Amino acid sequence: MRVRLIAVLTGAALALMPAAASADAGGGRRDDGSNGQSPAASMPPWAQFDRSDRAHVRQWAADTWASMDAMTVPETGLPADNIDGDLSTESRSGYTSPTNIGSYLWSSIVARDLGLISRSEAHERMSVTLGTLAGMEHHEPSGMYFNWYDEATGDLIDEFDSGEQIKHFVSTVDNGWLAAAFMVVRNAEPRLRAEAQALLDQMDFSYFYNPDARGGDLPGWNRGGFWVADPGEDQCSAPANYGDPAGDDLYYTCHHYDVLNSETRIAVYVAIAQGQIPPEAYFSLYRTMPTGCDWAWQEQEPVGETSTHLGIDVYQGTYGYEEMRFVPTWGGAMFEELMPDLFVPEARWGEDSWAVNHPAAVETQIRHGQDAYGYWGFSPSSNPLGGYQAYGVDLAGMQSDGYVSDVEGTDADIGYGDCREAANPNPEYGTGVMTPHAAFLAMYYAPNDALENLDAMAEDLGAYGPGGFYDAVTSDGTVAERYLSLDQGMVMGAIGNVLGHDALHRYFARGEVREVLQPLLEREDFGAVGPGGH
Template sequence: MNRRRFLTAAGTTLAATSLTGTAAHAAPRPAPPVPGERSAAELREWFAATYRSVMAMTSDFGLAADKIDVSATGTPTPSVQTSPTNIGCGLWSTAAAGGLGVIPAATMRERLARTVSAVERLERAHGWWFNWYDAHDGSVLTTWPESGDPVRPFLSTVDNAWLVTGLRIAAHASPELRPRVAALLADAHWSYYYTPYDPNDPVAGPGQLRGGFWPDKPGKGEPTGHHYGALNTEPRMASYLGIADGSLPGEHYWHLFRTLLPGMGQEQTPEGAYRTIDGVNVWEGHYTYRGRKLVPTWGGSMFEALMVPLFVPEPEWSSHSWGLNHRRYVRSQIEDGLVQEKYGYWGFSPAGVPEGGYDVYGVDEIGMQEDGYFPRAVVTPHASFLALPQAPVEALANLRALDQDFGAYDDRYGFRDSVNVETGRVSDFVLALDQGMIAAALAQHLHPGLLQGPFRTGGFQSKVRPLLEKERFSI
């Protein structure tokens, strides 16, 4: 499965279940009222089923694998491969299960300790974890299990960010793990990925993070040809972690693009103005979609915009910029599915292809990439769960419709990964990343702040929060 990447090419631009579905292009259904008690009970049931899928994906070695096929009877077999992101998802899902009382606290601590023990045994380079391991023995993958193709070991910025996120949550949930997690992170300096800002050559020195390195070359290794330049994308979690622990300068935040600069090739011609913040000349640009001003993501997908605030309280610390933008972004996704495309359903984000494989989906007009992601009638449940804070009534109505009309949910392992709402085809798989987002979103809805403890104190409070409070998107 190809991993998703959201990046700006700074160097070149400056920088199978049965058909049970309804007919295509169904009329938008009105969102019913959401009774509080019924919703809470339903969401807890959904969380329990989602967590069962996470545990079904977890190998005896202790690592959450990439995916499982849940279409057959019996217990599904985890895939061979896992990534740092998958492992992080398993950690925070277990912490959430303990915090919500779905599993006993002692079970939570035992499972977290088992995974941390597995992580301690994984081979690393330059303090960072490789992108693909065998989930069953922890060896670095050099051959792709499903095809036999060679895999060149890689150190991914964004995937390591989600593992570090999971480790910090595990240490917060189980204090006896704190010394072990601290030891794991002692050599993980985000400066490894950072290219300092060079005002004389901002293309070569953009003040941004590389996508990663292949460490099989001398020195730091061979870097990717791109940096993660867009601000409103998933890799900003790495930026926040590095700023918080002091391995990245605070000015790095202001060198990320709200939109690409005027004159750069991008999906829309941006509007906005330059503003000097902390000595950095920042282009505070925005796009307009259906009359709504917003800061776009790279590809127009849900998880780029809304995975990070499951952990970092962006809407609280930046209510008139990040908080407003998140609401407008969700509203744009809803209107794209129900009004513009007239699918009758919404929620577009990278996910498994129902017919097999993996692809990227999004709303093209709210992404910067010129040949951006498109809905193509594939809806993924994790996108609705990410929208719970901004549109709970609409999100629950959409999820219930996906279940009622397509059978996208079962009480063994939760929601399937995706649905083609034109053909009715439902994916046979659940993916660790997408189930991890669902688990975190449900935890945040049922127990606000449950997974946010490590990201509300220390450097997040003293270094990241002041940056977000200064943010003034031109929306």
């Protein structure tokens, strides 16, 4: 059993932490299977922690920051994609991505705001990173960055250490996270506003947006990204150039991002806020797939009605889990649901949509995990048995053979009305695979449950190391002893919002961003039903 870590903080550091409403604000650990209302309608998460809890979470942030620091090359300000559990710099992965770089930038801000590093150190770190980015090779017409760079030099990588050749790809969602980081930096560090704004201004998300994806007068969808050269017959691609129809062909992924509740909506938010795609594109995305036997491949038969927003008919479908109803993600993973919410205050702006949906999604993960394994938190992560895998709560995602929550790959199937018989309605789950970053993302909506779950993973399963929580752990204690900069960035961002009074929300959602996005989210009622039938 690991002893619970208790931070010994100086008076100055404690002064940075929000004051507790009371020693037992928000109640104790629950055991009745219910969950409170969302932060938009009740006590904010920071008021539900007492002083000891806040010190405890701050220590987790300090250790998590140690892993981010170890992953980052001081000369370039670029973090490696991952590092071994002992934080040896020799074990840095040798490659990084736009998402990783963005994660480091917003983590630096959180570390500064929590008093883990000084303002001058944060400024210097981010200045180096932005300077490196300004000189890195990228797709100049769109201003977008490629997927893989050497974190030690900032050079584009042509080949992985394994010998695998890299076909240079420009990812929609990866550039979305990097742009979100620039939008945070410009407001969080005024001395770097010009540098961050210049990098943001060069990025044109219209290059990803296919206005004719749905045909007719309907707004379009984003593609997954593009290659600048033909990737060959082994990779499905569609030649076009949405950003500059008169320019050279780009080779787009054959798939589009057509689902709202996915991590990919960050690129939609950024593009709408920047005025590069129409606001109607938000309502073009599926809440669920339509109902009917033609769509019986999806996980559940949705229930809902059609509403009209900005002239777009939207099927407001929902899935069910016990008494709750919610707009599902694609795979049932926590980061799909909540990573965009690190930046866009979805629950505050969408009181009839996200403010109900997010708590329902969190509660679904809690109940599934507690019932099946005694722990919860399912999201793509390292596989403790080797490699990387997408994990989630199968019944909470649209993909019918989608993300699973255990080593055995147990697939639940409750059927689809009269169109598909239930193949496995009462599954027997095996050995669960939990990732701590999922519990941190949930902390905003279930603070005490997240704290209890994380303590249990650290103490019972040995999931804690010198750089904070390791990337994943099985319910029988097999640990993926490494750290990923993306996942550690989610941890830091979540703590920044919980302990820092919505820090990333406040930095991201200002001015035109709020003026453009808030009215979109305010319009819609998902028809969701939260925990306890609320």
